[in-house]
Every structure is written in structure tokens, then in C-alpha cells.
Amino acid sequence: MGLFxxxxxxxxxxxxxxxxxxxxxFSGDPSIYQEIHVxxxxxxxxxxxxxxxxxxxKFPGPVINVTTNNNVVVNVFNQLDEELLITWPGVQMRRDxxxxxxxGTNCPIPxxxxxxxxxxxxxxxxxxxxxxxxxFQRSSGGFGPFVINNREVIPIPFAQPDGEIFIMIGDxxxxxxxxxxxxxxxxxxxxxxxxxxxNGKGPYQYNDTLVPNKLPFETITxxxxxxxxxRVHNVGVxxxxxxxxxxxxxxxxxxxxxxxxxxxxxxxDIHAGQSYSFLLSTDQNASTDYYIVASARFVNESxxxxxxxxxxxxxxxxxxxxxxxxxxxxxxxxNKGASMNQARSIRQNTSASGARPNPQxxxxxxxxxxxxxxxxxxxxxxxxxGTTRAAINGISFLKPDVPFLLADKHQLRGIYKLDFPSKPxxxxxxxxxxxxxxxxxxxxxxVFQNNDTTVQNFHLDGYSFFxxxxxxxxxxxxxxxxxxxxxxxxxSTTQVFPGGWTAILVSLDNVGSWNLRSENLDRWYLGxxxxxxxxxxxxxxxxxxxxxxxxxxxxxxxxLQKEQKSSASALGHSILFTLLLGVLCVIFTAS
Ligand SMILES: *[C@@H]1O[C@H](CO)[C@@H](O)[C@H](O)[C@H]1NC(C)=O
Ligand SMILES: *[C@@H]1O[C@H](CO)[C@@H](O)[C@H](O)[C@H]1NC(C)=O
Ligand SMILES: *[C@@H]1O[C@H](CO)[C@@H](O)[C@H](O)[C@H]1NC(C)=O
Ligand SMILES: *[C@@H]1O[C@H](CO)[C@@H](O)[C@H](O)[C@H]1NC(C)=O
Ligand SMILES: *[C@@H]1O[C@H](CO)[C@@H](O)[C@H](O)[C@H]1NC(C)=O
Ligand SMILES: *[C@@H]1O[C@H](CO)[C@@H](O)[C@H](O)[C@H]1NC(C)=O
Ligand SMILES: *[C@@H]1O[C@H](CO)[C@@H](O)[C@H](O)[C@H]1NC(C)=O
Ligand SMILES: *[C@@H]1O[C@H](CO)[C@@H](O)[C@H](O)[C@H]1NC(C)=O
Ligand SMILES: *[C@@H]1O[C@H](CO)[C@@H](O)[C@H](O)[C@H]1NC(C)=O
Ligand SMILES: *[C@@H]1O[C@H](CO)[C@@H](O)[C@H](O)[C@H]1NC(C)=O
Ligand SMILES: *[C@@H]1O[C@H](CO)[C@@H](O)[C@H](O)[C@H]1NC(C)=O
Ligand SMILES: *[C@@H]1O[C@H](CO)[C@@H](O)[C@H](O)[C@H]1NC(C)=O
Numbered sequence: 001m002g003l004f005x006x007x008x009x010x011x012x013x014x015x016x017x018x019x020x021x022x023x024x025x026f027s028g029d030p031s032i033y034q035e036i037h038v039x040x041x042x043x044x045x046x047x048x049x050x051x052x053x054x055x056x057x058k059f060p061g062p063v064i065n066v067t068t069n070n071n072v073v074v075n076v077f078n079q080l081d082e083e084l085l086i087t088w089p090g091v092q093m094r095r096d097x098x099x100x101x102x103x104g105t106n107c108p109i110p111x112x113x114x115x116x117x118x119x120x121x122x123x124x125x126x127x128x129x130x131x132x133x134x135x136f137q138r139s140s141g142g143f144g145p146f147v148i149n150n151r152e153v154i155p156i157p158f159a160q161p162d163g164e165i166f167i168m169i170g171d172x173x174x175x176x177x178x179x180x181x182x183x184x185x186x187x188x189x190x191x192x193x194x195x196x197x198x199n200g201k202g203p204y205q206y207n208d209t210l211v212p213n214k215l216p217f218e219t220i221t222x223x224x225x226x227x228x229x230x231r232v233h234n235v236g237v238x239x240x241x242x243x244x245x246x247x248x249x250x251x252x253x254x255x256x257x258x259x260x261x262x263x264x265x266x267x268x269d270i271h272a273g274q275s276y277s278f279l280l281s282t283d284q285n286a287s288t289d290y291y292i293v294a295s296a297r298f299v300n301e302s303x304x305x306x307x308x309x310x311x312x313x314x315x316x317x318x319x320x321x322x323x324x325x326x327x328x329x330x331x332x333x334x335n336k337g338a339s340m341n342q343a344r345s346i347r348q349n350t351s352a353s354g355a356r357p358n359p360q361x362x363x364x365x366x367x368x369x370x371x372x373x374x375x376x377x378x379x380x381x382x383x384x385x386g387t388t389r390a391a392i393n394g395i396s397f398l399k400p401d402v403p404f405l406l407a408d409k410h411q412l413r414g415i416y417k418l419d420f421p422s423k424p425x426x427x428x429x430x431x432x433x434x435x436x437x438x439x440x441x442x443x444x445x446x447v448f449q450n451n452d453t454t455v456q457n458f459h460l461d462g463y464s465f466f467x468x469x470x471x472x473x474x475x476x477x478x479x480x481x482x483x484x485x486x487x488x489x490x491x492s493t494t495q496v497f498p499g500g501w502t503a504i505l506v507s508l509d510n511v512g513s514w515n516l517r518s519e520n521l522d523r524w525y526l527g528x529x530x531x532x533x534x535x536x537x538x539x540x541x542x543x544x545x546x547x548x549x550x551x552x553x554x555x556x557x558x559x560l561q562k563e564q565k566s567s568a569s570a571l572g573h574s575i576l577f578t579l580l581l582g583v584l585c586v587i588f589t590a591s
Contacts, residue, residue: 029120031071034064036086038132038142039079045202046195047213048174053080053132053141059200060168060235061144064130066121068151068355075116076109082135083108086117088146089273090128090256090492092462093119097512098546100461102133103400104435104513104531107554113564116550121148123355126257127231127275129168136184136525140177141200143168143235148257150355157259157352158279162226165280169243169270169294169309170236172197180237184525187388193239196294196309203310206291206326210305218311220292228280229253234270238520240297240339240455240495243268245313246290246327250278252346256491257464258360259352267330269297269339271457271495273519286315289322295329297339298455340497344470347487365466365505366485371442375475377424378496378518380452381526384431389527390518391429393421396527398433401555404513404531409547412556420530424449435513435531442508446516447475450496456523458502459493460532462514465504467494475501493519511536 041054055061066072078084085108087101097105099119109115131143145166150156171193173180180190195202202215222228230250234241244250244267252260252268254277262279270276284290294309312322330338350361381390389396400416407415418437438444446465450456467490468483483503496502517529553561 029069029071030067031073032066033073033075035075035077036061037077037079038084038086043200045197045200045215046172046174047202047215050174051140051176052200053137055142055144058144059141061130061142063145063147063166065147065149067149068125068154069120069122071118071120073116073118075114077114078109078111080137081111082137083110084135084137085109085133086130086142087133087461088119088128088130089459089461090126090275090464091119091121091146091148092124092464092510094122095511096120096546097405097462097514098548098551100512100515102461102515103403104515105403105405107403107406107552107561108134109552110564115552118548124148124257125150125355126254127233127277128256129233129235129275131235136177136181136521138177138235138521139173139180139237143233145231145233147231154353154355154357157349158253158262159227161229161279162223163228165220165228165230167199167220167230167232167292167311168235169196169198169232169241170234170272171195171239171241171296171307172236181525184388184522187383190237190522192304193237193296193307196236196239196241196296196307198292198294198309198311201311203308204291204312204322206310206322210308211310218292219314220311221314221316222280222282224282224286224315224317226282228282229277230280231275231277232270233275234272236272238272238454238522239307240269240271241294241309242297242329243270243294244327244329245280245292246322247284248280248290248313250280253277253279255346255489256493258354258490259349260489261347261349261487263345265342267327269330269342270294271455271493271519272521273457273459273493274495275493282315284315286318288320289314289318291322291326293326295326297329298332301329340470340472340500343495346489348489350487360490361487365488365507366483368443368507370445370505371439372422373445373447374422374436375424375447375449377449377451378456378528379429381523382429384429389429389431390523392528392530393423394425394427394429395420395434395530396429396431397529398431398527400433402557404435404533406547406551406553406557410557415556418533431527435533436516438508438532438534440508440511440534440536444506444508445503446506447501447503448494448496449475449501450498452523453498454520455498456496457493457519458496458516459519460506460514460516461492462510462512463506463508464490464492465494465506466490467502467504469503470497470500472497472500475503479503508532508534510534511539
């Protein structure tokens with residue numbers, strides 16, 4: 001009782017702490033401080049009680065809301081029973097892969113420890129989400145939205161929306177991440193997910209047979225006659241989802257940091273790891289509430305019916321609850337290319353300003369010569385030495401045990417190889433730690449050829465890239481004739497359809513070691529990732545650039561790591577500190 005009262009109190013003070021700090025600005029750009037406590041909590045989104053990963057007690061976690069050029073300081077407290085790293089995909093830390101939060105850039109935060117990330121969101125805007133990159137934890141939660149707002153002086157290419165709505169959709173298993181990991185380690189397929197969650201909640205009971213239990217469902221309340229910006233993220237394991245809102249258009253406006261030409265869709269395919277902003281006009285008569293649906297795509301509908309998320313859009317003047325069938329999914333039988341055509345139709349708004357006042361289309365990527373081509377053959381899982389693994393160009397990545405640039409700094413040898421093949425190797429796949437020796441200031445083409453039978457999604461940390469081409473069949477040099485050289489969308493996660501290819505162009509202007517990976521968690525876990533090592537030859541005499549003071553050591557460098565007091569006592573200090581600040585703040589406001 002007393003403890004409860006205290007924690008309520010300290011929570012308020014904690015909020016004061018954040019507000020107080022976020023209004024302070026140090027030399028140059030303002031800093032935003034945030035503490036995130038990652039812990040288990042028990043919920044029953046699909047009626048089965050299960051341990052999920054909460055952030056500051058919330059599932060999904062809170063939004064991290066920053067503005068272009070802010071310095072972001074996030075103190076992450078690991079209250080799980082296993083190692084943790086939080087990653088910020090799409091956030092392009094300049095020359096700072098030391099903050100990226102994947103095993104090739106950071107040693108994991110041990111249980112009960114905390115570690116502070118510090119990075120600048122330089123020249124960026126957009127909708128992203130953070131999540132735990134280690135141990136398959138994303139399948140149990142730990143994710144939340146990460147928004148980078150335009151600076152006030154830079155107009156957004158649409159009227160200021162009347163409100164913002166965050167929607168996190170994703171396939172969901174009632175088994176936790178440790179159980180799913182065990183299944184993958186045992187060579188099993190994860191099988192059909194148990195459902196789709198929308199903002200951490202199970203489906204509205206739209207059909208008593210398909211949803212036998214009344215579950216807590218997500219309700220999004222809106223006023224009539226307004227325009228909302230909805231930011232939708234597929235945070236799931238691997239299922240491609242079709243997102244739609246009954247009787248409403250989705251006006252596409254932004255994807256992962258770039259404004260798009262605006263086009264209306266009645267439904268939109270959002271693949272694992274992808275983020276989109278839509279503008280939603282609440283222009284209906286509210287005779288009832290409306291369904292919000294996220295349903296599994298490209299699957300046998302009768303087997304996958306339960307893999308459907310259903311939430312409710314409620315107008316404040318609504319005259320009744322939702323009834324009747326869900327709005328139908330796209331019809332692939334009569335329109336086989338629909339999903340790919342939709343993806344190809346996403347175009348960059350070349351005249352809008354992004355993070356800077358100049359138009360997004362002022363960077364003429366289509367006239368820059370390509371310096372290197374990487375043709376990556378993404379293949380279905382196979383057994384390597386008795387274990388199920390997945391490979392790219394015959395290499396299944398061995399999980400790093402020490403960050404690569406840290407290994408360089410300490411002159412460790414044999415930690416990784418720089419020989420990742422730039423073409424498919426028609427040889428028996430191997431497990432290896434082979435990374436791409438990419439050339440600083442190069443302008444490279446990466447072609448993902450998906451030889452697997454499921455939709456794949458590839459993400460590159462530290463960069464955004466132009467998605468210039470996508471088709472079925474095998475990529476050939478002639479495929480370049482079909483590239484979009486003018487208004488291809490720039491983003492950081494792209495789908496690759498099974499039996500097809502996707503081509504991206506990347507300008508390698510960001511020094512570091514950057515993770516290139518499958519966003520399908522199972523394939524990533526089985527080894528479909530590598531890194532691009534991009535060094536500025538002029539930096540080589542000074543490898544220390546950017547190594548943070550609080551760098552953690554692990555693996556072969558573990559002996560360099562000092563003990564940390566458990567985060568429980570660090571938390572104690574933090575509460576004391578915030579109390580003190582709170583008191584000061586109260587005194588200050590009172591006077
Ligand atoms: C995960 O599930 C397994 C098997 O059901 C259980 O033994 C384990 O305690 C669970 N772990 C967490 C962190 O919930
Ligand atoms: C994020 O911050 C911007 C301004 O800094 C503010 O206008 C907006 O309401 C905030 N959004 C959320 C969800 O906190
Ligand atoms: C852990 O948190 C405390 C504040 O609670 C902070 O002073 C300390 O720097 C943090 N440790 C690291 C390694 O970031
Ligand atoms: C509920 O779903 C079942 C199975 O798809 C279907 O047969 C039934 O007609 C649905 N019920 C209603 C009321 O729509
Ligand atoms: C999109 O649909 C809305 C109605 O929902 C309409 O007002 C708007 O003009 C349409 N925009 C475009 C670009 O088609
Ligand atoms: C509201 O819209 C629905 C669907 O567009 C229509 O069927 C219904 O008649 C309308 N109701 C009123 C009161 O206008
Ligand atoms: C690009 O390559 C072409 C032909 O190889 C060459 O003529 C041209 O000068 C190059 N352009 C630039 C900007 O390097
Ligand atoms: C910098 O890293 C290179 C390997 O990339 C290594 O050979 C060199 O010794 C390092 N220099 C210093 C000063 O650490
Ligand atoms: C990709 O690998 C598969 C399996 O080894 C092979 O059958 C296929 O020909 C390869 N595709 C390309 C484009 O090399
Ligand atoms: C299988 O394991 C052995 C012994 O660990 C190793 O030498 C060999 O390279 C491995 N083979 C592959 C294909 O990874
Ligand atoms: C990496 O590439 C650079 C040129 O960009 C080259 O000088 C260097 O030798 C390469 N390193 C290895 C190990 O291949
Ligand atoms: C994989 O590659 C082989 C050889 O080119 C081809 O026969 C097969 O159809 C491909 N499978 C897919 C799903 O692309």
C-alpha cells in the first residue's frame with residue numbers, strides 16, 4: 001500500500017524530471033532525456049496469461065518523441081533475466097554505430113544493469129520504432145514508437161493534423177521468446193501465429209466462432225470531421241499484414257523518414273519491421289463504430305483466420321457498436337500483382353522538405369554512378385552441421401561475441417572476416433562471421449534475390465536507401481533498365497517477394513559498422529544478417545573516434561569491464577535525485 005503510493009508519487013516526480021530536463025539545452029542542439037525500464041509483466045492478450053516485455057511498465061512501450069537534431073539520451077535499465085540491447089532502426093546516428101544497439105556494435109547490457117545511449121538524430125524526421133535486438137525478445141514485446149518531428153521552421157507537406165495516433169500491429173505467439181528460441185534451435189518452424197495484436201491487445205469479438213472469448217481490445221477514439229496522422233508499425237515476428245479501416249481511406253503520407261506523394265488506399269500491406277504514416281479523415285457519418293483490421297497476407301485464409309487483429313475506431317458522436325463482417329482483404333486471386341504494384345506505387349514527394357529546407361528530390365541519386373554491386377541470394381533454411389540455419393550468399397552469420405569496431409580498437413584478430421561475397425556462391429552454406437568491406441563514399445547497389453518461399457524484409461541500420469526496383473523472377477543486369485531513377489522512395493526496411501528481387505541504392509556516407517539484416521525475426525535468428533564496415537581512410541590513425549566513455553566490454557574483452565552496482569541501487573539514486581529536483585522544481589514554480 002505504502003509502496004504503491006510511493007511509486008505513484010515518484011512517477012509524477014519522474015515526469016517532472018523529464019520535463020525539466022527536456023527544456024534545458026546544452027551547447028548547440030537541445031537534449032532529450034529518457035529513462036526506460038525494461039521488465040517482464042504478465043498479460044493475457046489472447047486469453048492465455050503470459051509474460052511479456054514491458055517498457056516503463058507499459059506494453060507496448062511509451063513513445064520517444066524528439067525533434068530533428070536533438071541529442072537523445074536514453075538510460076536503459078535491464079530488469080530482465082537475460083542480456084538486452086535496445087536498437088533504433090531507421091535512426092541514423094552519424095558516425096556513431098557505437099549507439100546502434102546490435103551485437104556487432106554494442107556489448108549487451110547484463111541483467112540488472114543499466115546503460116545510457118547518447119546519440120543525435122541529425123537531419124532526420126519520421127516514424128520509427130525501437131525494440132530489443134537480442135535473444136528474440138521482440139516476439140515478447142519491448143517495442144515502442146520513436147518519432148522524429150520536423151523542426152518548427154520546416155513545414156510538413158500537409159496541414160497540421162488534429163491529432164496523432166500510434167498503432168503497433170504484429171503477429172503474436174502465446175509462447176514466449178525463450179520457448180520460440182528453443183523451437184528454432186531445435187530446427188522447428190514457428191508455425192502459424194496464435195493471433196495478431198493491435199497495441200498489445202487481442203481482437204474485438206467480431207465473430208463468436210473465430211474469437212471465442214471476449215478479450216480486452218483496442219479502441220481508438222476520434223472526433224468527427226478531423227484529420228489524424230496515424231503511424232502504423234509492423235512489430236511482429238514475420239507475418240506480412242494487410243491494414244485497413246472500415247469505410248475509411250488511408251492517405252499515405254510518409255514512410256520511415258521520407259514524405260511520399262499522397263495517395264489514398266482502402267487497405268495497405270505492411271511487412272515485418274516496416275513503418276508508415278497515413279492521414280485519416282474522420283469523414284463518415286458514425287452510424288456505427290468502425291473496424292480497424294490487420295490480417296495475415298498471402299496465406300491460406302481458412303487456416304490463418306485467427307491471425308487477424310481487430311480494433312475499433314470510435315467516433316465521439318458514434319451511434320452504435322461495430323457489427324457485421326470485417327472489411328474484406330485484397331483479392332489476390334484476380335489481382336496477383338496487387339501487393340507488389342502497391343509497393344511500387346510508393347513515391348517520394350520530391351518537392352516536400354524533409355529534415356532540411358531543401359526538397360527531398362534535390363539529391364539526384366539517379367545520375368550517380370554505382371561503385372559496387374552486391375547481389376545477395378536469400379535462401380530457405382537448411383541444415384548446416386546438424387543445425388538449422390539460414391544463409392545469404394551461402395553465409396549464415398555467427399552471432400558476434402564482441403563488437404567489431406571495439407575489437408579493432410583493441411587489435412583483436414580473427415573476430416570477423418572482411419570477405420562477404422558480393423555474388424551468390426553456389427556452394428554448401430557455412431556458418432561464419434563474414435562482413436562486407438564497403439567503401440566509404442561509395443554509391444552501392446544491393447540486390448536481394450529471394451529464393452525462399454516467404455516474403456522477406458531487409459533492413460540496413462545507419463542509413464536510408466532508395467528502393468529503385470522490385471520484380472518477380474531472377475534479377476539480371478537488364479533489370480536496371482526498369483529502375484526508378486527519379487522519385488523512388490527512400491526508407492530503411494524493404495520487402496522482397498518470394499521468387500522475386502528488390503534493388504536498393506545506398507550512398508555510403510556514414511562511417512561505422514552497420515547491421516544489414518532480415519527483419520523476419522526467425523530468419524535473422526537463424527543467421528540472415530551481416531554488417532557493412534565503412535571506414536574513412538583518413539580516420540585510421542585515430543580509431544578512438546566516437547568510443548563512448550561508458551562503453552561495455554564483453555567476450556574476449558570481458559576482463560576490461562568494471563562491475564556495475566545493480567540497477568536497483570542506481571534506480572534508488574535516480575529516485576533520490578528526481579525527488580531533489582522535484583522539490584527544487586516545486587519551490588521554483590511556487591516562487
Ligand atoms: C517462457 O516459457 C517457458 C515455457 O513455457 C517458461 O518455462 C519460462 O519461464 C517462460 N519465461 C519467461 C521469461 O516468461
Ligand atoms: C511530440 O512533440 C511535439 C513537439 O515537440 C508535440 O507537438 C507532440 O504533441 C508530441 N507528441 C507526442 C505523442 O507526445
Ligand atoms: C546508470 O544509471 C545511473 C542513474 O540512475 C547513471 O548515473 C549511470 O550513468 C548509468 N550507467 C550507465 C553505464 O549508463
Ligand atoms: C463466423 O465465422 C465462421 C467461420 O468462418 C462463419 O462460418 C460464420 O458465418 C461467421 N459468423 C458470422 C455471424 O459472421
Ligand atoms: C483521399 O480521400 C479523401 C476522402 O477520404 C479525400 O478527401 C481526399 O481528397 C483524397 N485524396 C487524394 C489525394 O486522393
Ligand atoms: C451512414 O453511412 C452508411 C454507409 O455509408 C449508410 O449506409 C447510412 O445510410 C448512413 N446513415 C445516415 C444516417 O446517413
Ligand atoms: C559515370 O560513368 C560514365 C561512364 O562510365 C562516365 O562517362 C561519367 O563521367 C561518370 N559520371 C560521374 C559523375 O562520375
Ligand atoms: C586501428 O584499427 C586498425 C584495424 O582496423 C588496427 O590495425 C590499428 O592498429 C588500430 N590503431 C589504433 C591506434 O588502435
Ligand atoms: C540461390 O541459391 C539457391 C540455392 O542454393 C540456388 O538454387 C539459386 O540458383 C541461387 N540463385 C541465384 C540467383 O544465384
Ligand atoms: C562443421 O563443424 C566443424 C567442426 O566444428 C567445422 O570444422 C566445419 O567447418 C563446420 N562445417 C560447416 C559447413 O560450417
Ligand atoms: C577493404 O577495402 C579497401 C578499399 O576500399 C581495401 O584497401 C582493403 O584492402 C580491403 N580490406 C580487405 C581486408 O579486403
Ligand atoms: C530458387 O532457385 C532455383 C534455381 O534457380 C529455382 O529453380 C527456384 O524456383 C527458386 N525458388 C524460388 C522460391 O525462387
